[in-house]
Structure formats: structure tokens, C-alpha cells
Amino acid sequence: MKLLKIVALAATALGALSTSAFSQEKLTMWSRSSSEAFMPALIDAFNASHKTQIELQIVPSAEMVQKYATAAAGGSAPDFVSLDLVYGPAFAKSGTLEDLTDVAKSLPYFEHLSKAHIGTGTFEGRIYAMPMSADASVLLWNKKLFKQAGLDPEKAPTNWAEIEEAAGKVNALGGDIRGFYFSGACGGCNAFTFMPLIWASGGDILVDGGKRATLDSPQMYDAINFYRDMVAKGYVPESAKTDSGKNFFGGFATDKIGLSPIGAFxxxxxxxxxxxxxxxxxxxxxxxxxKASFGGGDNFVVTAGRDNAPAAKEFLEFVYSLEGQTLLAKLGSLPTRDDVAAEAVKSLDQRYQVATEALKLGRTPSSPVYNDIINSSTGPWKQMLNEVFFDDDVKGSVTKAQTAMQSILDDTD
Amino acid sequence: MINSQNIHDGAPIRRRSGRQRRKQLAGLLFIAPALILVATFFVIPLGMAFWMSLHNWPLLGRPRFIGFGNYIRLTQDAQFWSSMRFTVYYTVIVTIAIFAVAFPLALFAEKAHRFTKFYRTAFFLPVVVGFGSASLLWAWLLDVDSGLFSPAAEYLGLMTTRINLLADFDTTFWSIIIMVVWKTAGFNMIILLTGLQGISTEVQEAARIDGASSLQRFRRITLPLMRRTIALALILSVSGSMLAFDQFYIIADGGPQNRTVTAVYWIFSQSFGSFRLGYGAALSMVLLVILVFISVVQLRLLRNPEGM
Structure with a gap:
């Protein structure tokens, strides 16, 4: 009997030891497929230099939210997730995420981390999500077409009048060449590229901690009229009207577009x-x-109740090190720590410097119902934009969207 | 009812009822796998969906029981009813269009030609392509810049400028109707073909000898004898169309201006765009009831005197 007890105790101790060892050293992480270019390499580099090991699984971008929500509800969620930053408030509100406030505040360079990421990672005063990877919206112009149109190819437009004038001159080259491109039927793309027009003009989309929609603002009408003018003058290709994001990048890549607001990617x-x-x-x-920019990319989150904060801190310290930031930048993400960003992109194309500066200005609307009001293909944001750019009742469409968006925000309990 | 036979001769009856019970048990065993499948993959999920529909069940967070709150809410959901109206409109148009194409194809493919097998295969070929893949293909064909239709029409001089077929409701709607007819007419053709082949040639011969014209034979013999087959094809087409989603999501993204958002698209959008699983479940239950009602009405209308 005594022997039996000893064996049982030993087995329990061994089991506990091995469980503890595995839970501490073999952590699971999910990342969306759009980060496939850099996340596997980053994890490999971390695993190669640390005792803590992370096993990465790439999840199709469109399935990430549902998959993580379902797994969390069923108790099978991964330890860490690299999550589109706009979903931070929704997951934090649901209680899925570990409070990382202490981890965040303990980092000596906390103030230098992307404000857009920390903003959407903060819910009711606590930090649940930290910057992982980043993108920022910028304006691209085609130097060859500028030159052909008699414009200075090295001089970037600095206000809307200059953009419209340049788009007009490029458009006048004729043929398939058009002055300006944007994806007219894509809510997410236009959040990324159209909202900065409003921010840079002094307006906003959500105020009062994300509780009040301000679509019906003078800056919004100005920005709408700016796009409408270019559409009416034929500077924008016909396909833009129905582009749900498929040509968000492809439009400019054709070498037939004068200017296009797009991401640093x-x-x-x-x-x-x-x-x-x-x-x-x-x-x-x-x-x-x-100037303004939309801060996009992913936040790093930790599934609640796993006691993984120390491992999370170890991983984040690696991500925010110059080595981690350089690796991210080299493989396609903007650095998320601004005091080493310039150094991290030093060896890359110099145009990345503008993008890293844009990320410093980066803003992201923060709301638990972000998807509902902005990204959803049947939501008020996308519906409004598609109508106001191409139809006649601008005032009616904006008012309708304002009411619908506010109604969704009010419904959020 | 007890009679003298039962009293005096109970043993054979017991034997008979025993045999009957064994037969019934064997029958039950035979259909047991199907019953288990239906229960597991239809009845239980249906029950769960109904249970969900009684809750405020967010994708993220804890569900909260709200009784029939979601059902009350959907009565005021203008977009849902607008989507339902559009779905019914689409169903009527596409079903007529499919039959208008599939019936002549079936009549044509039934006759022995030199290339009968080739025609049947050619007409059926689009059916084997998934709706998602077919929609992707047509999304490209309809693209105003890099697609086929608009650039080709411009190249051939049929249009002076390229027209974005997906920018206007009518052109979007009819483009999708054509795509669905192209995709599904072959399937309906095969169903109708089996019905046509089931009509005895003697009946047709007798009518011909009696002097009936082709049109008369079609109206008085072919159509009445095809009743069951037509009912089957109609029910499949109507229920499939009422559940349309892929083509409107992939080709038009519900546009222009949410005007091609179908009922299922709205359910998807509410469940996974707005994260309201409970509300999505309530919308699904209502759609199910409407669909069952439509199917029952169809069956009653198309029931022949001998019964279905």
C-alpha cells in the first residue's frame, strides 16, 4: 500500500512537472494569413534564441475572428494570437483576453509603441492588446505619369487641390490612364484611406470614447465632395465603383494610375x-x-486565465528589440516601436521612412462594434460611401448612415 | 374489437402480431442509420438554432436569454424584409428562366441525334462547377476593366465605352440570373429528361395516330405525365433559390447599395459581420418557416389526382 502511494505521488509529480514544463515552454499562437510573410520567420527567430518555444499556426484571415471566438468559448483557444487590431475592444469586452497592463507599463519604451495599436488595445482603461505588426495608409503617386503630364515627379501633392490638379493632368494623358484610384465599394479600404482625409482636416468619425458617431460633419462633406469631383470629371476608372477591395493594390500596380491612397504594404x-x-x-x-494616417496591422493578445504573462513579456521584448523590429520591417511589416523604427528600416527602400513617419501619426477608431459599423459589407460606413461617391443624394445618405451607426453604438451594452 | 375468433384462437394472432412486430423492428433497423443522421445533422442542430434564437447570443461573450426578443426585433428589421422581398423576386424570375431554358434543352436532348451524348454532357458541364468557383469566374467575366464582356463589346464596336455591368441594379441582377441559368439549367434538364423518358412511347404513338398535333401531345400528354418530375424540379429550384448567397456575395457583394442582399446574405451578415448569432438564428428560423410554407403550397398545387 505504501509503495502504491509512493508510485501514485511520483506519477502525479511527474505529470505536474511535465505539464508545467510544456505549458511554459511550448506555447501555441495563431496569426492570420495576411501576416504569413513575416510571422513564421519572426517566431523561428524567437524560438532559436529562447527557451520558451512558440508553435505558430496560420489561420485564414477571414476566419480568424470566428475561429478564435469559438475556440475561446470552447476552452481550446491558443495561448497567443496576432489579431487584427480593430477587434481588440470586442475581444477585451467579452473577457477573452488577459490584462496586459502591467506587462505593457513595465516596458521602458512603452511610450514609443504605436499609439494606434495601444489605443485599440485599451478597453475601459486597461491594456489587453499590444502592437504586433503594423501598416499605415499613405498616398502613392506615379512619377513616370507625373513627368509625362508635365508635373514635377519629385514633388508630392500636399493638399486636396493639388491632388485634384495632378490627377486632372495625368488623366489628360488619355487612353487607359486615369488620375486617381480608390476601391469605391470597400468599407475597410476606405476606412484606411478615406478617414485620414477627414482627420487631417480636423474632423473625426467616432468621439466620446467611441460612443458617438460624427459622420454628419463639414469635414466629411468636404472629403466626399473632393472624391465626387474627381469621379464626375472622369479621373477615377469606372471599375472603382464596384471594387470591393480586389483591386485595392492592383489599381495602382497597373502603372496607369496617377495617384492612389493605399497602405505601406x-x-x-x-x-x-x-x-x-x-x-x-x-x-x-x-x-x-x-497629414494623417490610419494605423492598421495586428495586435498581440493573450488568452485569459493561462498565466502566460511572463512568456508574453519575453516574446514582446524580442518583438520590440531592434532585431525583432528589423526582421519585421525586412519581411513586410512596419516597425511598431517608433524610437528604433528609423534604424529598423535603414537598409530598406527609403520610401519606408515616410511610412514609418505616417504610422507615428496613425489613428484607428476604437469600438467593440467596429466590424459592424465599418467593415461589414452591409454596414452603414460602406453603404454610405458607395452612395455618396457615385449617387446624388449625399445629404440623405450621410444622414441615414449617421443614424444607423449611432443606433448600433447605442445598442452596444 | 374482441370477437370469438380472438377468444378461441388467440395463438395465431399473437404469432401474427409477433411477426409484424419483428417486421416493424427490422424496418426500423433499416432506416435507423438515416434516422440517426437526420437527428444528428438536422433535428438536433435545428433545436439548438431555435434555442439560440431565444437568446442575445453574441459571437464574443456570454449568451443571455431574451425569450422572443429577437423575433420581435426582426419584425422591425427593414433590411431583412427588403432582403426577403428581393429573394422572392429573384426566386420567381430565376425559376422561370431556368425552366424556360431547361425544358427545351431536355426535349432536345431526349431525341436521338448524332451528338446526343455530347449535347447532354455539354449542357450538364457547368453543374459540376461549384457555385463559389462559378461566381468567381463570372466576377472576372463581368469586370469592367479586366473582364471579358465589357472589353469584348467595346472591341467589337457594340459599345462606344465600357459599361460596368455591376454598377447598376438591373444589369447586376440580370447578369447573375444568366450566370445561375448557365450553371443550373443542365441539372434541371437531367431531372426533366428522366421524366420525359418515363413517358411511354405507346401513349405518344396512340395520340399521334389519333391525329394529335405536337403541341397537343405536349399539352395533353407530356405535361400532365411530367407533373411529378416538374414538381420535384420546381421544389429543388425554388428552395435552392430562396437560399441563394454565394453568387450575390462573390459577384456583387450585395451591391449596388445593398440592393442584391438576399435573405441568407443578411443572416450571414448579422451573424458574422455584426456578431449577433442569436439574431441570425432567429432570422434563419423565420426563413425556414417561409421555405416550408412555400414547399407545402407547391406540393399541394402540383399534386395530381392520384396523389404524390
Missing amino acids: AIGNLVKNYPTVDFGVTFIPGKTGG
């Missing part, structure tokens, strides 16, 4: 896959100047 893609496209990168300006 396009820089590497153009350099690598479209070397003949000679382009410049600048900030998205406001009506009379100024």
Missing part, C-alpha cells in the same frame, strides 16, 4: 513585383494641408 510589393512602376510615397493630406 504596397511599397514592398511594388518594389518586388512591379519594378517598372516608378512611384513616390507621401502622407495623406487634409483639405488645405496637414
Whole structure:
């Protein structure tokens, strides 16, 4: 009997030891497929230099939210997730995420981490999500077409009038060439590229901690009229009206578009896959100047109740190190720590410097119902934009969207 | 009812009822796998969906029981009813269009030609392509810049400028109707073909000898004898169309201006765009009831005197 007890105790101790060892050293992480270019390499580099080991699984981008929500509800969620930053408030509100406030505040360079990421990662005063990877919206112009149109190819437009004037001159080249491109039926794309026009002009989309929608603002009408003018003058290709994001990048890559607001991801893609496209990168300006950018990318989150905060901190310290930031930048993500960003992109195409500066200005609307109000294909944001750019009842469409968006925000309990 | 036979001769009856019970048990065993499958994959999920529909059940967070709150809410959901109206409109148009194409194809493919097998295969070929893949293909064909239709029409001089077929409701709607007819007419053709082949040639011969014209034979013999087959094809077409989603999601993204959002598209959008699983479940239950009602009405209308 005594022997039996000893064996049982030993087995329990061994089991506990091995469980503890595995739970501490073999952590699971999910990342969406759009991060496939850099996340596997980053994890490999971390695993190669740390005792803590992370096993990465790539999840199709469109399935990530449902998959993570379902897994969390069923108790089978991974330890860490690299999650589209806009979903931070929704997951934090649901209680799925570990509070990382202490981890975040203990980092000496906390103040230098992307404000857009920390903003959407903060819910009711606590930090649940930390910057993982980043993108920022910028304005691209085609230098070759600028030159052909008699414009200075090295001079970037700094306000809407200059953009429209340049688009007009490029458009006048004729044939298939058009002055300006945007994806007219894509809520997410236009959050990324159209909202900065409003921000840079002094307006906003959500205020009062994301509880009040402000679509019905003078800056919104100005920005709408700016796009409408270019559509009416034929500067924008007909296909833009129904582009739900499929040509968000492809439009400019055709080498037949004068200017296009887009993400920094396009820089590497153009350099690598479209070397003949000679382009410049600048900030998205406001009506009379100024600049703004949408901070996109992923936040790092930890599934609640696993006691993985120390491992999370170890991983984040690696991500935010110069080595981690350089690796991310090299493989397609903007650095998320601004005090080492310039150093991290030093060896890359110099146009990345503008993008890293844009990320410093980066903003992201923060709301638990972000998907419902902005990204959803049947939501008020996408519905409004598609109507106001191409139809006649601008006031009616904006008012309808304002009411619908506010109604969704009010419904959020 | 007890009679003298039962009293005096109970043993054979017991034997008979025993045999009957064994037969019934054997029958039950035979259909047991199907019953288990139906229970597992239809009845239980249906029950769960109904249970979900009684809750405020977010994708993220804890569900909260709200009784029939979701059902009350959907009565005021303008987009849902607009989507339902559009779905019914689409179903009527596409079903007529499919039959208008499939019936002549079936009549044509039934006759022995030199290339009968080739025609049947050619007409049926689009059916084997999944709706998702077919929609992707047509999304490209309809693209105003890099597609086929608009650039080709411009190249051939049929249009002076390229027309974006997906920018206007009518052209979007009819483009999708054509795509669905192309995709599904072959399937309906095969169903109708089996019905046509089931009609005895003697009946047709007798009518011909009696002097009936082709049109008369079609109206008085072919159509009445095809009743069951037509009912089957109609029910499949109507229920499939009422559940349409892929083509409107992939080709038109519900546009222009949410005007091609079908009922299922709205359910998907509410469940996974707005994360309201409970509300999505309530919408699904209502759609199910409407679909069952439509199917029952169809069956009653198409029931022949001998019964279905």
C-alpha cells in the first residue's frame, strides 16, 4: 500500500512537472494569413534564441475572428494570437483576453509603441492588446505619369487641390490612364484611406470614447465632395465603383494610375513585383494641408486565465528589440516601436521612412462594434460611401448612415 | 374489437402480431442509420438554432436569454424584409428562366441525334462547377476593366465605352440570373429528361395516330405525365433559390447599395459581420418557416389526382 502511494505521488509529480514544463515552454499562437510573410520567420527567430518555444499556426484571415471566438468559448483557444487590431475592444469586452497592463507599463519604451495599436488595445482603461505588426495608409503617386503630364515627379501633392490638379493632368494623358484610384465599394479600404482625409482636416468619425458617431460633419462633406469631383470629371476608372477591395493594390500596380491612397504594404510589393512602376510615397493630406494616417496591422493578445504573462513579456521584448523590429520591417511589416523604427528600416527602400513617419501619426477608431459599423459589407460606413461617391443624394445618405451607426453604438451594452 | 375468433384462437394472432412486430423492428433497423443522421445533422442542430434564437447570443461573450426578443426585433428589421422581398423576386424570375431554358434543352436532348451524348454532357458541364468557383469566374467575366464582356463589346464596336455591368441594379441582377441559368439549367434538364423518358412511347404513338398535333401531345400528354418530375424540379429550384448567397456575395457583394442582399446574405451578415448569432438564428428560423410554407403550397398545387 505504501509503495502504491509512493508510485501514485511520483506519477502525479511527474505529470505536474511535465505539464508545467510544456505549458511554459511550448506555447501555441495563431496569426492570420495576411501576416504569413513575416510571422513564421519572426517566431523561428524567437524560438532559436529562447527557451520558451512558440508553435505558430496560420489561420485564414477571414476566419480568424470566428475561429478564435469559438475556440475561446470552447476552452481550446491558443495561448497567443496576432489579431487584427480593430477587434481588440470586442475581444477585451467579452473577457477573452488577459490584462496586459502591467506587462505593457513595465516596458521602458512603452511610450514609443504605436499609439494606434495601444489605443485599440485599451478597453475601459486597461491594456489587453499590444502592437504586433503594423501598416499605415499613405498616398502613392506615379512619377513616370507625373513627368509625362508635365508635373514635377519629385514633388508630392500636399493638399486636396493639388491632388485634384495632378490627377486632372495625368488623366489628360488619355487612353487607359486615369488620375486617381480608390476601391469605391470597400468599407475597410476606405476606412484606411478615406478617414485620414477627414482627420487631417480636423474632423473625426467616432468621439466620446467611441460612443458617438460624427459622420454628419463639414469635414466629411468636404472629403466626399473632393472624391465626387474627381469621379464626375472622369479621373477615377469606372471599375472603382464596384471594387470591393480586389483591386485595392492592383489599381495602382497597373502603372496607369496617377495617384492612389493605399497602405505601406504596397511599397514592398511594388518594389518586388512591379519594378517598372516608378512611384513616390507621401502622407495623406487634409483639405488645405496637414497629414494623417490610419494605423492598421495586428495586435498581440493573450488568452485569459493561462498565466502566460511572463512568456508574453519575453516574446514582446524580442518583438520590440531592434532585431525583432528589423526582421519585421525586412519581411513586410512596419516597425511598431517608433524610437528604433528609423534604424529598423535603414537598409530598406527609403520610401519606408515616410511610412514609418505616417504610422507615428496613425489613428484607428476604437469600438467593440467596429466590424459592424465599418467593415461589414452591409454596414452603414460602406453603404454610405458607395452612395455618396457615385449617387446624388449625399445629404440623405450621410444622414441615414449617421443614424444607423449611432443606433448600433447605442445598442452596444 | 374482441370477437370469438380472438377468444378461441388467440395463438395465431399473437404469432401474427409477433411477426409484424419483428417486421416493424427490422424496418426500423433499416432506416435507423438515416434516422440517426437526420437527428444528428438536422433535428438536433435545428433545436439548438431555435434555442439560440431565444437568446442575445453574441459571437464574443456570454449568451443571455431574451425569450422572443429577437423575433420581435426582426419584425422591425427593414433590411431583412427588403432582403426577403428581393429573394422572392429573384426566386420567381430565376425559376422561370431556368425552366424556360431547361425544358427545351431536355426535349432536345431526349431525341436521338448524332451528338446526343455530347449535347447532354455539354449542357450538364457547368453543374459540376461549384457555385463559389462559378461566381468567381463570372466576377472576372463581368469586370469592367479586366473582364471579358465589357472589353469584348467595346472591341467589337457594340459599345462606344465600357459599361460596368455591376454598377447598376438591373444589369447586376440580370447578369447573375444568366450566370445561375448557365450553371443550373443542365441539372434541371437531367431531372426533366428522366421524366420525359418515363413517358411511354405507346401513349405518344396512340395520340399521334389519333391525329394529335405536337403541341397537343405536349399539352395533353407530356405535361400532365411530367407533373411529378416538374414538381420535384420546381421544389429543388425554388428552395435552392430562396437560399441563394454565394453568387450575390462573390459577384456583387450585395451591391449596388445593398440592393442584391438576399435573405441568407443578411443572416450571414448579422451573424458574422455584426456578431449577433442569436439574431441570425432567429432570422434563419423565420426563413425556414417561409421555405416550408412555400414547399407545402407547391406540393399541394402540383399534386395530381392520384396523389404524390
